[in-house]
Amino acid sequence: MTPDEFRRAGHELIDLIADYLDHGVEAHSVLDRVAPGDVRAMLPEHPPAEPEPWEAVRSDIDRVVLPTITHWQHPNWFAYFPANVTYSSVLGELLSAGLGVQGMSWVTSPACTEIETLMLDWMHELLGLPARYRSTSERGGGVIQGSASEAVLVAILAARWKATAGAVNEIGDTTRLVAYTTSQAHSSIEKGLRIAGIGSDRMRIIDHDEQFAMRPDALAAAIEADTQGGLIPFFVCSTHGSTSSLAFDPTPEIAAVCAGSGVWLHVDGAMAGIAALEPELRWVNQGLERADSYCTNAHKWMGVNFDCSLFWTADRTALLGALSILPEYLRSAAAETGAAIDYRDWQIPLGRRFRALKLWFNLRLDGVGTAQGRIRRDVELAQEFAAWVAADDRFELVAPHPLNLVCLRIVGDDDAPTDELIGRINTAGEFHVTRTVLDGRSALRVSIGAVNTDRSAVQALWQALTT
Amino acid sequence: MTPDEFRRAGHELIDLIADYLDHGVEAHSVLDRVAPGDVRAMLPEHPPAEPEPWEAVRSDIDRVVLPTITHWQHPNWFAYFPANVTYSSVLGELLSAGLGVQGMSWVTSPACTEIETLMLDWMHELLGLPARYRSTSERGGGVIQGSASEAVLVAILAARWKATAGAVNEIGDTTRLVAYTTSQAHSSIEKGLRIAGIGSDRMRIIDHDEQFAMRPDALAAAIEADTQGGLIPFFVCSTHGSTSSLAFDPTPEIAAVCAGSGVWLHVDGAMAGIAALEPELRWVNQGLERADSYCTNAHKWMGVNFDCSLFWTADRTALLGALSILPEYLRSAAAETGAAIDYRDWQIPLGRRFRALKLWFNLRLDGVGTAQGRIRRDVELAQEFAAWVAADDRFELVAPHPLNLVCLRIVGDDDAPTDELIGRINTAGEFHVTRTVLDGRSALRVSIGAVNTDRSAVQALWQALTT
Numbered sequence: 001m002t003p004d005e006f007r008r009a010g011h012e013l014i015d016l017i018a019d020y021l022d023h024g025v026e027a028h029s030v031l032d033r034v035a036p037g038d039v040r041a042m043l044p045e046h047p048p049a050e051p052e053p054w055e056a057v058r059s060d061i062d063r064v065v066l067p068t069i070t071h072w073q074h075p076n077w078f079a080y081f082p083a084n085v086t087y088s089s090v091l092g093e094l095l096s097a098g099l100g101v102q103g104m105s106w107v108t109s110p111a112c113t114e115i116e117t118l119m120l121d122w123m124h125e126l127l128g129l130p131a132r133y134r135s136t137s138e139r140g141g142g143v144i145q146g147s148a149s150e151a152v153l154v155a156i157l158a159a160r161w162k163a164t165a166g167a168v169n170e171i172g173d174t175t176r177l178v179a180y181t182t183s184q185a186h187s188s189i190e191k192g193l194r195i196a197g198i199g200s201d202r203m204r205i206i207d208h209d210e211q212f213a214m215r216p217d218a219l220a221a222a223i224e225a226d227t228q229g230g231l232i233p234f235f236v237c238s239t240h241g242s243t244s245s246l247a248f249d250p251t252p253e254i255a256a257v258c259a260g261s262g263v264w265l266h267v268d269g270a271m272a273g274i275a276a277l278e279p280e281l282r283w284v285n286q287g288l289e290r291a292d293s294y295c296t297n298a299h300k301w302m303g304v305n306f307d308c309s310l311f312w313t314a315d316r317t318a319l320l321g322a323l324s325i326l327p328e329y330l331r332s333a334a335a336e337t338g339a340a341i342d343y344r345d346w347q348i349p350l351g352r353r354f355r356a357l358k359l360w361f362n363l364r365l366d367g368v369g370t371a372q373g374r375i376r377r378d379v380e381l382a383q384e385f386a387a388w389v390a391a392d393d394r395f396e397l398v399a400p401h402p403l404n405l406v407c408l409r410i411v412g413d414d415d416a417p418t419d420e421l422i423g424r425i426n427t428a429g430e431f432h433v434t435r436t437v438l439d440g441r442s443a444l445r446v447s448i449g450a451v452n453t454d455r456s457a458v459q460a461l462w463q464a465l466t467t
Numbered sequence: 468m469t470p471d472e473f474r475r476a477g478h479e480l481i482d483l484i485a486d487y488l489d490h491g492v493e494a495h496s497v498l499d500r501v502a503p504g505d506v507r508a509m510l511p512e513h514p515p516a517e518p519e520p521w522e523a524v525r526s527d528i529d530r531v532v533l534p535t536i537t538h539w540q541h542p543n544w545f546a547y548f549p550a551n552v553t554y555s556s557v558l559g560e561l562l563s564a565g566l567g568v569q570g571m572s573w574v575t576s577p578a579c580t581e582i583e584t585l586m587l588d589w590m591h592e593l594l595g596l597p598a599r600y601r602s603t604s605e606r607g608g609g610v611i612q613g614s615a616s617e618a619v620l621v622a623i624l625a626a627r628w629k630a631t632a633g634a635v636n637e638i639g640d641t642t643r644l645v646a647y648t649t650s651q652a653h654s655s656i657e658k659g660l661r662i663a664g665i666g667s668d669r670m671r672i673i674d675h676d677e678q679f680a681m682r683p684d685a686l687a688a689a690i691e692a693d694t695q696g697g698l699i700p701f702f703v704c705s706t707h708g709s710t711s712s713l714a715f716d717p718t719p720e721i722a723a724v725c726a727g728s729g730v731w732l733h734v735d736g737a738m739a740g741i742a743a744l745e746p747e748l749r750w751v752n753q754g755l756e757r758a759d760s761y762c763t764n765a766h767k768w769m770g771v772n773f774d775c776s777l778f779w780t781a782d783r784t785a786l787l788g789a790l791s792i793l794p795e796y797l798r799s800a801a802a803e804t805g806a807a808i809d810y811r812d813w814q815i816p817l818g819r820r821f822r823a824l825k826l827w828f829n830l831r832l833d834g835v836g837t838a839q840g841r842i843r844r845d846v847e848l849a850q851e852f853a854a855w856v857a858a859d860d861r862f863e864l865v866a867p868h869p870l871n872l873v874c875l876r877i878v879g880d881d882d883a884p885t886d887e888l889i890g891r892i893n894t895a896g897e898f899h900v901t902r903t904v905l906d907g908r909s910a911l912r913v914s915i916g917a918v919n920t921d922r923s924a925v926q927a928l929w930q931a932l933t934t
Contacts, residue, residue, distance in 0.1 A: 001553065001554045001555045001832045001833055002554075003485040003486075003488070003489040003554070004485075005554070005832075006481070006484075006485050006554035006555075006557070006558070007481055007482060007485050009554075009558055009832075010477075010478075010481030010484075010485070010554075010557075010558060010561070011477075011478050011481055013558055013561055013562060013565075014473070014474055014477030014478055014481060014561075015474060016562075016565070017473075017477075017561070017562070017564075017565030017566075018470040018471075018473050018474050018477070019470075020565060020566070021470070021565065022470040032577075034577045035806075036573060036577070036581075036806035036807040037581070037806070038577070038581075039577050039578045039581035039582060040581045040582075040584065040585050043582070043585055045585075045588075046589070046592060047589040047592065047593055047830050047835060048830065048831055048834060049834075050834055050836070051831070051832060051833055051834035051836070051837070052831045052832065052834075054832065056831065057827075057828060057831050057832060061562065064578065064582075065562075065566075065578050065582075065824075068577050068578040068581075069566060069568045069576045069577070069578045069579060069821075070568060070569075070574070070575050070576045070577070071568075072567055072568050072569060072575075072576075073566075073567055080569075080575070083567055083568075083569055084567070085564065085565065085566075085567035086468065087468045087469075087470070087472070087473035087476075087477075088468045088473075089564070090473070090477075090561070090564045090565050091473070091476055091477060091480055093560065093561070093564035094477070094480055094481075094484070094557070094560070094561050094564065095480060095483075095484070095528065095532075097484075097552065097556070097557045097560035097561065097772045097825075098480075098483070098484030098487060098488065098552065098557050099484075099487070099532075099536060099540075099552075100539055100540055100550055100551070100552035100772050100773065101536045101537060101538075101539050101550075102537075102539060102547075102550055102773065106503060107537070108537050108539075108547070109536045109537045109539075110499075110501045110503070110505070110506050110535050110536070110537070111506045111531065111532050111535040111536045112536060114503075114504070114505075114506035114507045114535075115506060115507075115510070115531075115532075117507065118507050118510055118512075121512075122513070122514040125513060125514065126514055146613060146816055146818075147816035147817060147818045148817075149815065149816040149817045149818070150815060150816050153662075153815065157662060168661075168664070168666060169661055169666055169667060170666045170667050170668050171642075171666045171668055172641055172642060172660075172661075172664050172665050172666030172668065172669055173641075173642050173664075173666070174639055174640075174641065174664045175638075175639060175640050175642065186794075187792045187793075187794045187817070188816075188817055190792055191790065191792050191815075191817075193639075194635075194636055194639075194789075194792075195620075195624060195662065195663065195815065196662065196663070196664060197635070197639050197640075197641045197663060197664020198639050199635060199636060199637045199638045199639025199640070200636060200637050201637050201638055201639065202639055243794070244795070299818075305564045305567050306567065306569065306818055306820055307818065307820065322661075323658065325654045325657055325658050325661075326654075327653075327654040327710070328711070328902065328903050328904040339502075339503035339504070340503040348616065348617060348620065348658075348662065348815060349613055349614035349616040349617050349655075349774075350614060350615075350616045350654070350655055350658075351613075351614045351616070351766075351773055351774065353773055353774065354536075357532075358564075360524075361524060363514050363515065364515055364518070364519045364523065364524050365468045365472075365476075365518060365519065365521060365524060366468055366518055367515060367516075367517055367518035367519075368514065369517070369518070370518070435795065436795050437795040
């Protein structure tokens with residue numbers, strides 16, 4: 001492909017994306033009708049022997065790709081979580097791809113590291129986070145992770161290092177370490193623990209209350225019992241906005257329990273934490289001033305395209321202890337003086353893209369006001385939707401709904417009607433919602449927050465649910 | 468940012484990237500002269516209160532970013548490894564960013580999963596890999612990982628699961644598991660083992676021969692000793708092209724040792740494995756027909772922009788056993804019938820981008836012939852460069868150089884002259900090379916393979932090294 005072919009194709013692709021995000025997505029059903037194997041059957045089994053023209057690829061975007069993806073940017077997207085893409089962040093990703101720099105060390109691209117550190121400090125300020133996480137603080141700092149899964153894994157590894165005074169790096173014995181969370185925590189907590197060698201036998205599922213929030217007294221009792229049993233409580237995950245129902249664990253009380261036992265407290269605010277961009281919603285930060293690490297995703301509600309998970313720790317020494325390995329070919333004078341950050345030691349992989357560009361572009365070109373306005377709008381729409389549910393005898397709300405997620409079910413002892421309703425909506429394909437289970441009962445999740453979703457889309461969903 | 472502003476800015480950015488990759492990068496030194504803190508000092512400490520125009524961001528690309536990144540696409544790039552960016556792959560990344568789909572499950576975007584599986588099969592064919600890795604084989608399959616670090620970590624986790632018959636997921640006891648590699652293996656092996664709870668006490672550094680390749684007899688002896696000692700040998704990493712010198716471990720012989728002991732054999736061909744695109748270099752695949760997993764990066768020499776690490780396993784059952792966790796909100800009918808792949812269970816994170824697009828675009832728009840030609844050119848240039856070194860009494864070659872990496876040093880007992888030479892070259896900033904240590908002696912690595920590197924650039928480097 002020549003530079004001129006790239007210019008022409010690139011301009012076309014920019015226009016395609018502009019059209020797609022500017023309501024073009026609405027030409028598609030949110031969920032297109034494909035069965036496993038359908039996509040592959042549309043494509044050649046073998047790679048082309050010769051280069052193809054851009055027109056052939058361009059035409060396959062329309063013929064193959066757009067009809068067989070699930071449209072996360074669709075206004076009728078009420079499933080999982082908002083995965084918004086803003087124009088500004090797409091430009092940042094594009095520049096990152098074009099420059100192709102590696103940010104594994106400061107020296108391998110200084111701007112990649114320093115703009116990232118600054119962006120984490122900007123976000124720290126915009127979210128109103130405690131001083132202990134700022135890069136200019138004595139022991140804290142932030143980094144972009146690929147996902148909240150990776151963020152919780154590095155938190156677990158830092159906690160593991162701290163609880164063993166670093167010995168785990170040599171002896172690898174994790175058998176006495178115990179972690180604590182609730183059944184409402186994200187699956188990435190169990191996955192991260194498993195990866196780190198903490199089996200499910202050492203993961204305590206702490207009771208939750210009727211609002212699906214962890215019971216601090218149950219946590220304290222479990223930690224006490226394990227300590228008495230000769231085990232080492234090392235990690236607690238408190239969730240700020242659970243996946244199933246956006247439940248908030250009471251971090252201030254949990255932190256008080258952890259403080260007494262030296263346990264690392266990670267707060268997972270993957271989806272909901274970003275609500276703190278809106279000052280009135282800053283209650284989502286409750287207790288962070290006593291946590292050891294925190295994560296919220298710019299790549300969900302905020303609109304920075306995936307991947308851009310924001311991770312802060314108040315104890316970077318533990319993180320570096322857990323993850324630093326320095327072979328000869330990665331040494332640099334800048335790092336050895338301590339003047340520079342080498343972000344490879346803050347994450348699982350070695351290589352890293354210049355992801356800070358998309359956050360920088362987003363904050364400058366859209367401004368935080370855009371995200372704030374969308375967050376306010378979505379919370380208002382969710383409250384309105386919840387009021388409709390509450391006023392309808394056929395339905396019941398099954399969890400608190402302080403933000404943009406509403407969980408409901410059809411009243412009665414039987415789950416079948418709710419399951420059938422979810423199946424009917426998703427099979428029709430006009431709207432997409434997610435099923436979950438709360439305290440053993442089926443529930444329909446309505447997550448509001450795609451950029452193109454407006455009041456009429458929420459009304460249409462309610463219409464579909466009720467007819 | 469409005470759709471029209473995006474169109475205008477996007478077109479400008481496409482042109483900027485076209486210019487940059489089409490020799491515009493040569494306006495910059497490969498290594499720009501910045502000290503830690505310089506980049507941050509060029510930027511405001513606080514986020515903007517109001518949106519800024521594109522022109523402000525555009526101007527900061529020139530003012531801040533381009534002067535303070537390390538230019539991996541520069542023709543004088545001889546450091547680390549080639550991290551090529553092709554126009555075609557930049558377009559694929561752009562489309563992935565614009566669509567913003569999540570490929571964690573088949574159902575969350577069928578095309579994202581199915582095109583990825585097909586691309587791994589296309590690459591399987593183009594690299595001439597053994598049948599056992601193909602997605603259509605009984606137990607194998609491929610997936611895109613973010614990096615070779617993540618690939619080796621999932622291999623370790625699959626091996627850990629297999630060696631414990633899955634018990635590690637519950638009991639988390641890794642204390643008897645032992646892994647084997649050489650001192651030449653990449654730092655990600657030790658990092659992956661550490662993450663998985665295999666401490667350095669359980670990582671055996673097997674002797675290598677004078678060509679920096681693992682000694683299979685030493686491996687066999689170590690495995691035997693550990694077995695006798697009541698430990699469980701579970702993982703061997705054989706390197707195809709080590710980072711320091713591109714040394715190749717003898718995988719056929721290593722596989723024979725592993726076969727007798729049930730140990731998982733992972734082959735790390737991160738940089739060099741992609742050479743198999745060129746049929747004459749297919750010897751780099753030696754022994755893969757008996758390995759359990761393999762990784763090579765499309766995002767290095769081949770030219771697909773980072774991140775695009777190709778990982779295959781011949782035992783997807785172990786991978787799924789190690790990494791599957793299925794909460795209610797991730798269930799889908801397609802996956803439960805076994806008809807669809809859910810790639811979230813093949814990797815560390817849950818979320819995933821539509822990375823297959825950049826590989827698909829690259830193979831169609833550039834064709835494999837482009838990468839083949841570049842690989843041939845780079846191997847020829849490296850051989851020519853090595854001949855210059857061999858013919859100069861002041862220098863010695865310190866490792867075999869069958870591909871695109873040449874390691875040399877200044878003759879004599881002292882490392883100082885070599886270290887000084889490396890320091891002088893990198894400080895001058897016209898060229899960038901990497902220092903390594905081979906058998907305790909400093910060596911200068913010359914890695915050839917940036918798209919814009921040509922014979923004159925290699926000649927100029929040699930001139931700089933010798934004057």
